[in-house]
Amino acid sequence: MNPDIIIKNLDNLKPVPHVLDRLIRIAEDPDSSMADLGQVIEHDPALTANILKVCNSSFFGLSKRVESVRQAVNLLGIDQVIDIALLQLSGENFRGEQKGYNLQRGELWRYSVSSALMARLIAERKGMEKTHLVFTSSLLKDIGKVVLSVFVKDSLDRIEAMVSRDDVSFLEAEKAVLGIDHAELGALVAEKWRFSDEMVEIIRNHHPGKAGARVTRELSAVYLADILCMMMGLGGGTDGLAYWFHREIADSLGFSEQDLEAIMAAFSDEVRRIGDLGLTA
Amino acid sequence: MHIVVGISDLKVARDPSAFLVAYSLGAGMGVGIFDPEAGVGGLLYFMLPDSGLDPQRAGKNPCMFADTGISTLMKQVTEAGGEPERMRVVIAGGAHVMGQRGFLDIGERNLLACREAIASYGSRISHEAVGGRKNRTVKLALEDGRVWIKTAGGDFEEI
Structure with a gap:
């Protein structure tokens, strides 16, 4: 395409x-x-x-x-x-439903808010200064999905076949089938909206693994929060957990397995209260 | 009536008109149990394998962990008249992200901890829908213990 x-x-x-x-x-x-x-x-x-x-x-x-x-x-x-x-x-x-990703109205937003809260938690634990950059990048990282959803829907059979047949992430299958993936598309949105270069790069590389990705501490926080939220079942879309895990990113922030489990435990209490924020989107 | 079981939570009931549901399990797991003679059932949604991670937190919320969650589930169902040997047990969840190679593979560790804890009560698992990369939703009917599982993107299928 x-x-x-x-x-x-x-x-x-x-x-x-x-x-x-x-x-x-x-x-x-x-x-x-x-x-x-x-x-x-x-x-x-x-x-x-x-x-x-x-x-x-x-x-x-x-x-x-x-x-x-x-x-x-x-x-x-x-x-x-x-x-x-x-x-x-x-x-x-x-606000809307993202049919290609099988997300009901409000579900993508709820996921984005959850992962942004977790990303901030990680950034704070690691004493990062740019917590607002981490928070906002995490909040907006899946903006590409809002645009790509309708195209994913039309090609879902091919994308899913690829994800289940090969060792291919959902993002890689998007790229192979549609010619662009939701992270690249999100970076184009961020550029169009004139966000800082740092935020553009975090959005572009929030599923790292591609050659040339520079994994900064801020990107690491956004990435780990995304993965942990997926593991906690907070997304629940068609793409599910079909993304690559990069242990070296956990290592680079000095997180052990136990540290990450402790973050999930702490967040499991917080996530139940997110509905109390009364978010309208 | 659908009674929703949230993350790190459990519900036990003996209301034949009720369904217990846990939505969108990832690496966490749903454990549904039903004793057809007593007509009592329960559903646990735990997140992590081992309460040894944080005993204080487990004291406050035992449902967060496989070991303390399953013992709480068994205790509550037994108090409501169920017998572990008669129970039909269904487990779902324990999914993984890709390429974990043993690091932070909570899905796998949850599954092992869950099987071990259930076996320790002399109960038998009658169905497992586990692993893979997709979220699952599990629903248990308290009328007769029927269970449906929905994999993300699909429909509910009775097992």
């Missing part, structure tokens, strides 16, 4: 608000202040309202009602509030 036909469909995505990128840049810049952040968020009344809604959801269990972004930052911390804003800004395109 000619991938250009698929790439044309990128235009059907709803553009992600520019404020998302500004927010990440502010979050990652040690010289930026709470005032910079407040200015960006409070400039957008719908975003502010949505942030306050999530802050007041039962997920956080706060004893008093949050009425302003400033108050939210005081109660939950600036990093938590930035991540809530990033969540609100990223969800738009993930």
